[in-house]
Amino acid sequence: MKPTALHRSRYRILGQIGQGQFGRVYCAVHRQTGELVALKDLNPQRFPTNRFLREFSYLVSLRHPNIVSCRAIEHHAKGRYLVMDYCEGGTLRDLMDAQGQLSLGYRLNLITDILLGLEHAHQHNIIHCDIKPENILLSLTNQGWKARITDFGISRLSQQGAHTGQDGGYTGSPAYMAPERSYGQHSYACDLYSVGIIIYELLIGERPFSGLPGDLILAHLNQRVTIPDTVPPSLRTTIERALEKLPQRRFASAREMLTDIRHAAEVLELKTPQRVFSPPVLLGESDGVEILGQTPLRDAVSYLAVEGRLVYLGMWKHLSCAIYRDFNLTGEAIAEKSITLTDPILELNLRPQGCFILTRASSRLPVEYNLYCWRPSLNVAGTALEEYQVFPPLQARQVIHAIDVKGRWLALASQSNSKDRYSQFQLLKLPDLSPINPPVRSPLPPQLLTLDNCHGLALFPYQYHGKQRTYFYFFNRRGLIIKGFSVPLMLFSLIPLPDSPYQLFGIDANEPDIAIIIKLKPLKVTRIALNFAPKFILPQSWGYILANSQGQMMLLDRDGFRMAYVNLSLKITAMVSFGDSKLLVASWSKGKGMLSKLDLSKVIDNC
Numbered sequence: 001m002k003p004t005a006l007h008r009s010r011y012r013i014l015g016q017i018g019q020g021q022f023g024r025v026y027c028a029v030h031r032q033t034g035e036l037v038a039l040k041d042l043n044p045q046r047f048p049t050n051r052f053l054r055e056f057s058y059l060v061s062l063r064h065p066n067i068v069s070c071r072a073i074e075h076h077a078k079g080r081y082l083v084m085d086y087c088e089g090g091t092l093r094d095l096m097d098a099q100g101q102l103s104l105g106y107r108l109n110l111i112t113d114i115l116l117g118l119e120h121a122h123q124h125n126i127i128h129c130d131i132k133p134e135n136i137l138l139s140l141t142n143q144g145w146k147a148r149i150t151d152f153g154i155s156r157l158s159q160q161g162a163h164t165g166q167d168g169g170y171t172g173s174p175a176y177m178a179p180e181r182s183y184g185q186h187s188y189a190c191d192l193y194s195v196g197i198i199i200y201e202l203l204i205g206e207r208p209f210s211g212l213p214g215d216l217i218l219a220h221l222n223q224r225v226t227i228p229d230t231v232p233p234s235l236r237t238t239i240e241r242a243l244e245k246l247p248q249r250r251f252a253s254a255r256e257m258l259t260d261i262r263h264a265a266e267v268l269e270l271k272t273p274q275r276v277f278s279p280p281v282l283l284g285e286s287d288g289v290e291i292l293g294q295t296p297l298r299d300a301v302s303y304l305a306v307e308g309r310l311v312y313l314g315m316w317k318h319l320s321c322a323i324y325r326d327f328n329l330t331g332e333a334i335a336e337k338s339i340t341l342t343d344p345i346l347e348l349n350l351r352p353q354g355c356f357i358l359t360r361a362s363s364r365l366p367v368e369y370n371l372y373c374w375r376p377s378l379n380v381a382g383t384a385l386e387e388y389q390v391f392p393p394l395q396a397r398q399v400i401h402a403i404d405v406k407g408r409w410l411a412l413a414s415q416s417n418s419k420d421r422y423s424q425f426q427l428l429k430l431p432d433l434s435p436i437n438p439p440v441r442s443p444l445p446p447q448l449l450t451l452d453n454c455h456g457l458a459l460f461p462y463q464y465h466g467k468q469r470t471y472f473y474f475f476n477r478r479g480l481i482i483k484g485f486s487v488p489l490m491l492f493s494l495i496p497l498p499d500s501p502y503q504l505f506g507i508d509a510n511e512p513d514i515a516i517i518i519k520l521k522p523l524k525v526t527r528i529a530l531n532f533a534p535k536f537i538l539p540q541s542w543g544y545i546l547a548n549s550q551g552q553m554m555l556l557d558r559d560g561f562r563m564a565y566v567n568l569s570l571k572i573t574a575m576v577s578f579g580d581s582k583l584l585v586a587s588w589s590k591g592k593g594m595l596s597k598l599d600l601s602k603v604i605d606n607c
Helices: 049-061 092-097 104-123 179-183 188-204 213-222 233-242 254-267 601-605
Strands: 011-020 023-030 036-042 070-076 079-084 136-140 145-149 290-297 303-307 310-315 318-323 335-340 345-351 354-361 368-374 398-403 409-415 422-429 440-443 447-450 455-464 467-476 481-487 494-496 503-507 514-520 523-529 536-539 543-547 552-557 562-567 572-578 582-589 592-599
Touching (some): 011 036, 049 070, 049 079, 092 136, 092 188, 104 188, 104 254, 179 188, 188 233, 188 254, 233 254, 303 345, 303 572, 303 582, 310 345, 318 354, 354 398, 409 447, 447 494, 494 536, 503 536, 536 572, 543 572
Antiparallel strands (some): 011 023, 023 036, 036 079, 070 079, 136 145, 310 318, 318 335, 345 354, 354 368, 398 409, 422 440, 455 467, 467 481, 494 503, 503 514, 514 523, 536 543, 543 552, 552 562
16 A cells, blocks of 8 residues: 555655665656656654665765766655655666676676766765665666666765664675674775675676575675686686775775776777677477467468457458357368458457458558458448448558557547658547547657557657657547656567556567567566567467567566577468467468467476
8 A cells, every 4th residue: 555645745656666674665757747756765763864864965965877866855744755766777686687698798887887886975985885786776778777876875974983873773785795894894895895796796696605694794704705717817806806805905996996897898808888688598499389270371361360269360451250169269260251451451450349450552642541340240241341441541641540448449640741740649439430639749659559448658769869769658548648758768669468558568679689578557677688589479468479480489478587489480471379378370481371270388387
């Protein structure tokens, strides 16, 4: 349950993003500007006023790209919270736990960011005292992430003496704590020791010491660090010096350690910028795919859709519907109906009213769009094509549309000519097409999508002077447009999960073998390294099915972790899922086509 106090603020809570022993952190949006922020709500009993003001004073004195900034402090009847920068990439811990392996150059880039932030803090005589992956937040960039230091809750000034217990018993994280911290000493070298542990973990995949807190403290005090031979010699010496037991033997400053890291990168000839991920290791091929049936095709199928026991097959200007006995599509089709359209099919959408078909006539000018709604059960011989038409032909250079999941309204953006970069955006009721809102001028979005019965999303990728961003604008069923947020990525298409429409999946336009998962409530953006650039993306209740036209297929879970790899050895032209683990795959090669029914149950069960 959300705190009552936060309901009364200028911010609307989108979701909780973290919780510690001192309080909770929320993702929130400013009610007037739409700007995303992090609200740090600190428990007054665990985090008294003197500590709250101390952290606030530290944060307002630190202004650096690699430190999370504090925007404001707000008081209300039942508490207070800090308004902080929001970092949509999660924490360094999230990134370290992810499946894709970061390239060596990029791991060193993240360490460089941390050291730059620490250098700034140390120049202001502030010792962080709790550097660990959970306290390193990630802001998204075009090339990857920017690491930013957060949580100065137990930070100390360099002039302060030994620990006096004013931090409520919490002195830091034993896994990353310098030896002298266990007996109350602190210095800049303590932070550099913690960075050394992070470097070790980033390069090797585990921390140098493990065990209970007491075991960890003893290990930091007495046990020498063992560094595997797989670590390059130039980085091995950096780690060894950072993890010296005596602070006097460590790096004298963050700047000195940063110079050492950069020198190691030069020795290793790591070019900047590097790709974020190393090429992922291909999973062993799964052999549990069961072929349930195959049907020859007369023509290449470009569109497939399944609703219940109806299978729609789109072939240029022709749309057919095969009707099966049951929802499992058992056996052969018992009936087939079809219509021939005037122009090529551009898009299919299944809704309760039937199959919505968007066509585009580009062979004649002006370009003409038509939207039809076809119900095979009402298909009577001799029915004119116009009977299925949703609205009269629309002459426009380009049309983008979306239909809500219940088929009650249509979002439409149309661009009249090539000289006008703006479009007319409008919501219309279905089936009578009465306008819900007056037309609004806006840039033409490459995609409109519906999130639920009441809300939709428009994407606006934008490039200016080498900078790339995609802007997210939301709209509701009354036609009200709400400015959302932006991310430094080029995204042209996103696909929501069926049962979680506020989780979106897309592909980075600049790196087609990098997938993007965007969770909207609260906002979090995750990059995922793929083995190939997918052409087909099928969201499932358990995750995603990705495939390319050569028949390579990969299964991901809901968080983007790879589950299985399958090679169908087919030239895929279209595919669709039905049930929870079955596929219809249309293929075409050397003038012959096949519609294959596949069952992935065994593949999924073996994951």
